[in-house]
Amino acid sequence: MLEQWRTIADLDAARRRFEAAIPGWRPPAAFGVARLVAGRPLFARVAVGDGFLPAAVLATVCGHTGGSASYPLTPADLDRVIALLTPAVACTDLPHPNLHAWRGLRQQLSFGEHALAAFAGDLSTPSADPHVTALLEQAAVPR
Template identity: 40%
Template structure:
């Protein structure tokens, strides 16, 4: 059966099927893709934050699969090609017009920022549990945004 990218139920089924291919998968309580600052400002930027209780689970699974992440709290440096691959993988989800796709919009924006300034760095941050120790500066910044 062909996956149905056009409905929320179809996207949930795709998320579940992809998650089932990740050994030990446990959905993060929060996650985001961020980018290092362009100026002297020390703060990492997170254009979209998937906070606890959020419903955008498919992007988390897509990122996790791409990065080899299964569970827990972890920060990954993302190459431009890895982020581009995540966008490509998630693109068909835009067929579901009843949902917003804030992760795709944010990730595309970050790709543009990386193209404009290759000295910047992108990060994927997964927070497995809010009680986990802070893993990185990016993790600490993300938690302040929750």
């Protein structure tokens, strides 16, 4: 039987397990997954101040521990992120927008195309990483 996180308490417990497995973990202020379109990241969704379980799952696959950085994601990496987060859909008390956005982005990837993950440790600190800069720009747009 596949694992299912049916309650918010289950989601919180899963988040704590993922976070505990990342040495020195610091949750991001914002994060997202994008595909590159004309060399510019097009984020499926930018999470700002929420989505701590998806952030920890994404960080697990990327090897991210904290601060601001971006990482290439192969289709297999994105599949792993989605698979690790899928037990969350059993909890119908929350909408799971990151998972839904990432599933949609995965379907959009063409053969040989990769995605990227970006994390911003702080919304007010500029980054030399252009993908983090794009994340910060989108995070600043009113939702």
